[in-house]
Amino acid sequence: MKRCVLFVCTANSARSLMAEALLRHMAGDRFEVASAGTGPTQPHPLALQVLTESGISVEGLRSKQLADLQGEHWDYVITLCEKAANECGRVCEPAQQIAWDFRDPVPANRHATFALTLKELKERIGLFTLVHQKETGLKALNYNPVSVFRALGDEIRLAILMLIREQKKLCVYELTTALDSSQPKVSRHLATLKEAGLLETDRQGQWVYYYLHPQLPHWLMRVLDETSDGNMGLVETEQKRLKTMGDRPVVRFI
Structure with missing residues (x-):
């Protein structure tokens, strides 16, 4: 399961x-990432420039108000300056x-100066991801074709994978509607797919979203694509049911 990290300054x-x-670029397969400010302004052009020059995507980067993200689930809240740490207090508990x-x-x-800050951040984030990897015992999955x-x-399981491949992330509520099936039945199939290493989960508020495991090998992705x-x-029928849902939860892509 991806850990959710919020950076604050x-x-x-x-x-x-x-x-x-940086964290999205270095370990986006293991972390959901966002950032916010106690008094947000707008992205500084030099910050965007040094990121781009380093080959790091700046797509979707924007300044956000901390208060708008405090209701989300976070595993880690990392403040980047003493002022932010003092102003934040204990936010987003029980996040570390x-x-x-x-x-x-x-x-x-x-x-x-911006280039130096980027370099220092990269070194610290590299240590953070290394420590997290050791703590979780994360290792590459071995996909046995027979099990797959x-x-x-x-x-139903094939339909679930096809729907999630198309929609990127879906929760149980959406899948039960799309498949016109009961929640216990869908949950059992999801558990089987997750046990096989085909799916991972991401909690956002009260909803748990399922998505294709980021370590799926290329041969398996080709099978799903073809x-x-x-x-x-x-x-097709399942997708139409999804489109006509009037109360779908709002998924947050970071």
Whole structure:
């Protein structure tokens, strides 16, 4: 299951935005990431520039108000300056609170200062991901084709995978509606798919979303892609039910 990390600084214009982009770039398969500020302004052009020059995507980066994200589930809240740590107090509990202290590059307004901050953040985040990996005992999954095709050899489970492949993330409520099936039955099939290493989960508030496991091998992704491309009507009815749902939960993509 992906861990959810929230980076916080004062303006959410440089340090926390760079940290958000860095962690997503370095370990986006293991972490859901966001950033916010106690007094957000807007992304600093030099922060975006040094990220882009380092080959790190800045797509979707924007300054956000901390209060707007406090209702979400977070495993870690990492403050990047003493001022933010003091202003935040104990936010997003029971998240683990971590205090880092990086000098704000904005007052200097120099490319070299932003580049140095990016370098220092990259080193610290690298240590953070290494420690997390050791703590969780994360290791590469070994996908046995027999187990995989046994899990796929059921009409409902195959439909679940096709729907999630198309929609990226779906919760049990959405799947029960799409499949016109009971919650216990859908949950059993989801458990089988997760046990086989085909799905992972991400909790957002009261909802638990299922998505394709980020470590799925290329050969298995090709199987799913070609199954979908060669059978266009396989989950057509189920997709129509999803589209007509009037009260679908709002999934947050980070």
